[in-house]
Amino acid sequence: MTDRAFAVVRAGALTTVQDRGRRGHAHLGVPRSGALDPYASALVNRLVGNGADAAVLETTVDGCAVRPRCAVTVAVGGAPCAVTVDGRPVAWGAPLRVPAGAVLEVGAAVRGLRSYVAFGGGVAAEPVLGSRSTDLLSGLGPAPLAAGAVLPLGPQGPDAPGCDVVPWPAAPEELVLRVRPGPRDDWFTDASLRDFATRAYRVSPASNRIGLRTEGPPLERAVAGELPSEGMVLGAVQVPPDGRPVVFLADHPTTGGYPVVAVVRERDLAAAAQSVPGTPVRFIPVR
Amino acid sequence: MRTVAVGEHALLVELGSGEETEAFHSELLRRRAAGTLPAVTEIVPAARTVLLDGVAEPARLAALIAGWEVEPSHARVEPAVDIPVRYDGPDLPDVADLWGVTPREVARIHSATAFRVAFCGFAPGFGYLTGLPAAYEVPRRATPRTAVPAGSVAVAGRYTGVYPRASPGGWQLIGTTDAVLWDPAREPAALLAPGTRVRFVPVRVGGR
Structure with a gap:
C-alpha cells in the first residue's frame, strides 16, 4: 500500500508549509503569505520535477526531520545545511530518493536562516483561499509543523526531475536593500532620510515572517500626529514610533498606520529572508 | 486626488x-x-x-x-447584511457615559444607524464600519484587552467593528453577535467586504 504522506519526527524551531501565497484577498485583511525566499522554493520544486505552485517546507535556523511513508524524491535547498537519510550524509541542493520509512534529517543552517524541502508531488495540506501557505499573522493555512503530525503528499507527476544542478545565491554577508523612497518619506526629517540612506543598520533578532526588524539610527519624524491606516505592500519599510525601520515580509498586515519611508525591491527580499540577526543592512535609494 | x-x-x-x-x-x-x-x-x-x-x-x-x-x-447598489446583536458588552456603560446617554439609548442609536464597510484589515474578515455621526466618536480603551472574544461588537474612533475571532484588542465592547464573520470554508469567506452595507439588529439579552 502506498500511503503518500510523511510524519514529522522533529519540527525544528519553526517549520511551515509554504507555496506562492494568497493573492487578491488583501482587501479582506488577508496577507499574501508564501515562501519568504521564493527563488529557493522554486528551485527545490524544479529539482524534484514539481510545478512552481507546489507547496514545500520552510525551516527556520535549525531544520527539521521527517519520515516519508512512501518512497519519494526530495530536494533540500535555500540555506545550506547538512542533510542525512537514516543518518547517512546525502546531497544538499540536489534531488535525492528517500525510501519509505527512512528519516530525512534537515540540519541546522550553516549560513542563512531558512532551508526549503520539496517533495515530489508537493505537500498536499488543505488549501485555504487558493493557497497552502501557513500565514502566521492571521493563522490561516496549515498549522506550523509539530512532532507526530502527518502531512499528505500530492501525486508524483510523470515528469522526471527538471535538472540536477542549479545555481544558489550565497547568503549575504551584508544585506543591501535597494529601495524606492516614499510614499511617506516626507514624514521624516532630511537628516533622518540621510541617515537612512547612508548609515549601517543591523538585522534585529526580533525579525520574523511578518517583518525584518532593524537596529540602527532611529528615523525622526518631521510630521507629528497619526497617519490614517493605509494599504501596505510587500517590502514596505514601515517606521513605528521607536524610529527603527521594519521591512514588511510575506505575512505582513494588509493595512497599517505607521508611515512607510520607502519600499524595498521585491528581488532583494529573498536575501532579507536569509539574513541572520546581526547582519549589516544598508538601504540604497534608487529611482 | x-x-x-x-x-x-x-x-x-x-x-x-x-x-x-x-x-x-x-x-x-x-x-x-x-x-x-x-x-x-x-x-x-x-x-x-x-x-x-x-x-x-x-x-x-x-x-x-x-x-x-x-x-x-x-x-452603486452594494450588498447588504443584517447582523444580530445582543447589546451586552462590558464597555456599554462607559460608551453610554461618553455619549451622554443611557446604555439602552446606545443600543437604539447604534442599531438605527446605516453602516458601510469602509475598509478591512487587522484580521481577515475585520471590517471598519462607518456611519455613526462624528459626535459619537470614542477613544480606544487606555489598556487593550489581551483577549477579546470572537463576535464582540465594538466601537473606536469613528468606526464600529466585529471581532472575527478571539484576539487582543483595544476597542470598546458594546455587544456580541453569533454571526460568523470569517469562515475560510465558506464562499465568500468574509461576511463583510469593503462597500458592504450593514445594519445591526438588536436581539434581547438572554433570549433570541
Whole structure:
C-alpha cells in the first residue's frame, strides 16, 4: 500500500508549509503569505520535477526531520545545511530518493536562516483561499509543523526531475536593500532620510515572517500626529514610533498606520529572508 | 486626488475624505467589473486612500486615473447584511457615559444607524464600519484587552467593528453577535467586504 504522506519526527524551531501565497484577498485583511525566499522554493520544486505552485517546507535556523511513508524524491535547498537519510550524509541542493520509512534529517543552517524541502508531488495540506501557505499573522493555512503530525503528499507527476544542478545565491554577508523612497518619506526629517540612506543598520533578532526588524539610527519624524491606516505592500519599510525601520515580509498586515519611508525591491527580499540577526543592512535609494 | 508610487508595482491614491475614498473605491470596482481597469492584483481601500498593488505600469495607470470622472458612491447598489446583536458588552456603560446617554439609548442609536464597510484589515474578515455621526466618536480603551472574544461588537474612533475571532484588542465592547464573520470554508469567506452595507439588529439579552 502506498500511503503518500510523511510524519514529522522533529519540527525544528519553526517549520511551515509554504507555496506562492494568497493573492487578491488583501482587501479582506488577508496577507499574501508564501515562501519568504521564493527563488529557493522554486528551485527545490524544479529539482524534484514539481510545478512552481507546489507547496514545500520552510525551516527556520535549525531544520527539521521527517519520515516519508512512501518512497519519494526530495530536494533540500535555500540555506545550506547538512542533510542525512537514516543518518547517512546525502546531497544538499540536489534531488535525492528517500525510501519509505527512512528519516530525512534537515540540519541546522550553516549560513542563512531558512532551508526549503520539496517533495515530489508537493505537500498536499488543505488549501485555504487558493493557497497552502501557513500565514502566521492571521493563522490561516496549515498549522506550523509539530512532532507526530502527518502531512499528505500530492501525486508524483510523470515528469522526471527538471535538472540536477542549479545555481544558489550565497547568503549575504551584508544585506543591501535597494529601495524606492516614499510614499511617506516626507514624514521624516532630511537628516533622518540621510541617515537612512547612508548609515549601517543591523538585522534585529526580533525579525520574523511578518517583518525584518532593524537596529540602527532611529528615523525622526518631521510630521507629528497619526497617519490614517493605509494599504501596505510587500517590502514596505514601515517606521513605528521607536524610529527603527521594519521591512514588511510575506505575512505582513494588509493595512497599517505607521508611515512607510520607502519600499524595498521585491528581488532583494529573498536575501532579507536569509539574513541572520546581526547582519549589516544598508538601504540604497534608487529611482 | 493625488497618486503616489509605492515601490515598483503599486500606486497609492489619496482622497480628500472618507466619502471620496468610498466613491473612488466603488468606481474602481465598477470599472474592474466592466473590464475597463488595467489588471491589478489587489485593491485595498483604507481611511483616506486606496492602494492598487500588482500593477504592471503604475505611471500609466496614474495618468489614466487622473482623467476619471468619479460617480458618487450611492450610485452603486452594494450588498447588504443584517447582523444580530445582543447589546451586552462590558464597555456599554462607559460608551453610554461618553455619549451622554443611557446604555439602552446606545443600543437604539447604534442599531438605527446605516453602516458601510469602509475598509478591512487587522484580521481577515475585520471590517471598519462607518456611519455613526462624528459626535459619537470614542477613544480606544487606555489598556487593550489581551483577549477579546470572537463576535464582540465594538466601537473606536469613528468606526464600529466585529471581532472575527478571539484576539487582543483595544476597542470598546458594546455587544456580541453569533454571526460568523470569517469562515475560510465558506464562499465568500468574509461576511463583510469593503462597500458592504450593514445594519445591526438588536436581539434581547438572554433570549433570541
